[in-house]
Amino acid sequence: MATRAKRLPASGLPFKRAIEEPGASSSSPLDLEPDETNNIGYDSSSAVSSTINTASLRPQTVQYPNPGYLGSSSHTTLFDQLRRDRSPQVTEAIAEPEKAPSPQRDYINDTSVSSGANLILELHRLSKIPAFIQLYQSWSATGTNLALAGPFIDACASTVESVMSLCDGSLSRATALSQNLFNCSSRPIIVEPNTSFDEYCKSLGGGNARWETLGLFFVAVCRAAVDLPFAEPLYNSEQERRKFQRLTLRYSDHCLEQCLPLDCMNDLQLFLQYENFISHSQIDGDQSYQSWRKLGDVISSLFALGYHQQQTESFNAAPDFLRDLRRLAFCRTYSADKNVSIFLGRPPRITRRFCRFFLPGNHLQPSEEASRKPQIWDPSQGPSFITDSRWAALCGIMKEDILGLLSQQDHEEKLRQGLILQEDIQEQWEAVPEQYRLQGSLKGYSRRPVERDFMLNMKLNYLHVKFLLRLTLQHSASDPDPQLLAISIDLLSLVVEAVMLKDQLINSGTSLVWKVAYYGLSAAGVICLRLVNQSSSLTFPQANISKVFQDLSILVAEIERGTLVYVDSPNYALLARATQIIKSLLDRVISSSFKTGTIVEPQQQTAENAEQWSALNDTNLGLWDNSGLQDFETNFWLNLADHPFLAEPVTR
Structure with missing residues (x-):
């Protein structure tokens, strides 16, 4: 029936x-x-x-x-x-x-x-x-x-x-x-x-x-x-x-x-x-249970109102402005669900296969269901909450599919699907009008502060999708490949530039502290893993080494000076712990613990630390178990602090 x-x-x-x-x-x-x-x-x-x-x-x-x-x-x-x-x-x-x-x-x-x-x-x-x-x-x-x-x-x-x-x-x-x-x-x-x-x-x-x-x-x-x-x-x-x-x-x-x-x-x-x-x-902080529960309440209301099924007669009977606001609500919540889940290492609560949703804004063709297919944008629109939400939802779709690769046991099949995803990511980005895309330095764009922030959000989201895909396809968690390292360097550089130009930006929905904690620490974490890894046969790219150390130093200085977060700020503990580890790493660079482009292996390594890091090198990346590194939260930095390289006394 x-x-x-x-x-x-x-x-x-x-x-x-x-x-x-x-x-x-x-x-x-x-x-x-x-x-x-x-x-x-x-x-x-x-x-x-x-x-x-x-x-x-x-x-x-x-x-x-x-x-x-x-x-x-x-x-x-x-x-x-x-x-x-x-x-x-x-x-x-x-x-x-x-x-x-x-x-x-x-x-x-x-x-x-x-x-x-x-x-x-x-x-x-x-x-x-x-x-x-x-x-x-x-x-x-x-x-x-x-x-x-x-x-x-x-x-x-x-x-x-x-x-x-x-x-x-x-x-x-x-x-x-x-x-x-x-x-x-x-x-x-x-x-x-x-x-x-x-x-x-x-x-x-x-x-x-x-x-x-x-x-x-x-x-x-x-x-x-x-x-x-x-x-x-x-x-x-x-x-x-x-x-x-x-x-x-x-x-x-x-x-x-x-x-x-x-x-x-x-x-x-x-x-x-x-x-x-x-x-x-x-x-309360991005790690607080209160905000996690509040997001769950929003998702529950979306489902109870039926806004996950946007093809229904009642949904389409609403006036245009209200229908677009409902689509906007779903897109932003869907994106937040993916981002918070990745940040905390918990399962997402909205699954796309049970939803039919459309993107808000002006459409140059009949509305299409949101998907990985490149969207057609209206170039007459300037950066706004609508364009920001459209792109956030599209990135959310790709992030959900990337998370799905984690359950794929066949590495060859995972790689095949990953390459298709990589092409889709690039096609989506190239479909975005040039006036939305941040192609160079933030300071090179003469726009209102809020429009700069919209463009920054879109570029960070794009780089983060690429970052997650390369991270998921890694054989070893502690040995990032050149592609992942290059993406991490770009991601960190953009976050640090935003920190330096914070007076020329206006919060357009995601705060600067969130950008640092979610995007910046992820990128810094991969870079730090690469720097402390002794078994890698790859040399650190010489063209980027000075810029990387500069960006890491700026990040440490901004957090330590309290210009980014105060001691009583809810995200201070996470940022401060990461800062201590990064600073320790930089001390070893300055004290010549590195040779040209390669890391000197430590003379001694305890059996306990050797066993820990051997297990880390062999682990399969999984967001929803304790070995997942994508969230780069406090536990990641605590584990990194125990690395034998960082346990060495600094020689000057």
Whole structure:
């Protein structure tokens, strides 16, 4: 029997059904329409009284979970198909299901409303919303913004200002405002195919203010504080800035936690989850469990909304701007899933063979499913979040296929597939318009700082895909071949140039610290392995040796001076440990432990170290076991520190 996935409504916003118990009232005094008393400019004194006096009169409801997207294997989809396909002979045999009651507003308990009121009162006491808005505006004036929710933040800022202007500091008024936010957040966001962007924004502000609206504003302010070192009167020192970042991230967390229990999935909530994840990775660190879990939440919401199946009728019924934002959300999350998995050495959670997704942006031909086939780009578009996301998704596809090579036991077959991948990588890169491709030095491009960062992201991603492929095809983990070494040198050089020109770049979605930790340390790790390996018969390329030592020295100096990360920064431990090992290696270079282009073998090697490194040389590269070196995290640098060459005393 043919089956098909159960479709979401055009808005993509399924919501739970609340079935009233017998005898319950069909309406509630709290069911206020946004065009009436819930308008953000209304005199809420009567509503406050109604909220307090009628709290005990709320109808008791039975809540059923929001199923979200249901695929073809779901029994619900099968029974729906049976009703659609039944023949006249069996029509009478199958009873028509009872009509479900119309959706009711989700039950919102007093504890949640009180928690929201406390947040509103805290913001009122702080009296810094105008300063928050000014900080965001200063940041957005640099040309950057939130990757997904950026188009909405101006409207969110106006809404937050309006909501807070209604708070007089009393608990009753704060409770009424909190109740209103919950009421609106529990309603689906209705969109039609012809809904305009301005109409969509109006449905999120004014009397329709939602917790998602506030959450997006606070995460934007948090991101601004990450990028701007000074913003008086909010902060004027690094310690105050770190404290302010955590404060605004806590506000964003609070708003998100108010939305999720309502079980009313929607696009705005998805955007908030993604931006909240990015901020947690920057504030808590890229290795933190908190950011890892937040990424998992984003992926779960993508699947529950059905955005991994973008060929469905409901997905394509959305207005163009919203459909592109959904595609953007999937592309960026898909890319983040691959990058974080590689960085942490854990399995990815989105598998392409279970997804059908398309790239955002203008298409010069009918939209094609994202694949390794070279894409056709619109050369009239400049570097932007859309072009950055398109390229990130394409690189994510190739990274997923590279990871798949790790399970290939036949080396000849692995090599054959790897060569095909190598050709595909190059064809994809050459299909990118020249105005996006970074061909020379960063300082040679006269562009806005944010556009430079977009171009930097694309080039780093391209080099990293090539890096991973060559690393996967290696016979020995500790003996990189000339191709891998050359790619590593280019990758490290580009990262170091970005560090040196950091004042001429603006964070376009991935921070400079992430670029150093993810790309720079990977490249430096391969170079260090090559330098300390005694068994290699290959000489280090003389043309690059001075440039390599210069780049490694600059990286060490920037980290040690604290211009890149501070001691209390979450990624400091990883970077500092790597710096110590690199510095130790450079000391041996300066002390002439090297002959011309080759490494002098150490006179002694303990049996324990010899056994360790013999096992390392023979290991098969595997990302998901303890021998995997692709992540180049703390354990890699700890193991490298025990290498017998680095254990030698330095002779001068």
